[in-house]
Amino acid sequence: MRTAIVRDPLQPSAALAEVASVANGAAIVFVGTVREVNDGRAVTGIEYSAYEGMAARELAAIAGEAAARSGTTDIVVEHRIGRLELGEASVVIAVAHPHRAEAYDASRYIIEQLKRRVPIWKREEYVDGTREWVDPTVSRAEVAR
């Protein structure tokens, strides 16, 4: 099991190789990437920042919980911070398990908990040159109302 907050580009195939083994009949790699449109606005890039010590601690805790639920410690989670271009990977979650159901469950658990708990923030940059911190608890439609 390995978790990390990193600044360099993520390597999904390396994460996969790290968890794969002949004991595991299933290996899943989830890759979260920077999307070109969010909430109806054209995005040109995203700056990710973190409370690094706490983010590392929460990521490790989440991976530990996923391991306890699913019964595998073949888990790698990396989240990148800094400025990312469109299409670049912001998060990679690799999980391997003897069976697919547990691998899918662990992978899903990790991304959902990460989005809920890990202190990472993103500031989107838009085509018009403006930038804004993303608040997932508020949509622009609500702000306008």
Add this chain to the structure above:
Amino acid sequence: MTITALFFASYADVFGRDQIEMEVPNGSTVGDFLRHLRALDAARRLPPAPLVAVNERYARPDQVLRAGDAVAVIPPVAGG
């Protein structure tokens, strides 16, 4: 006693800095800290009940603070 308040992302913008040293009475809780913080003008832009972490762990409003604690006010997280 002195504690260190930490601000991140949009909250660092709100306060114009990423940390301040704050004097709070001995025995203050997380809730007391938030009330102290609201004495600052910029704090009007905080939500009614922001998330707080003490020494890198999420904390409840009734958690008692100690001198030297790092008390982080956590904006809505947006990782992934």
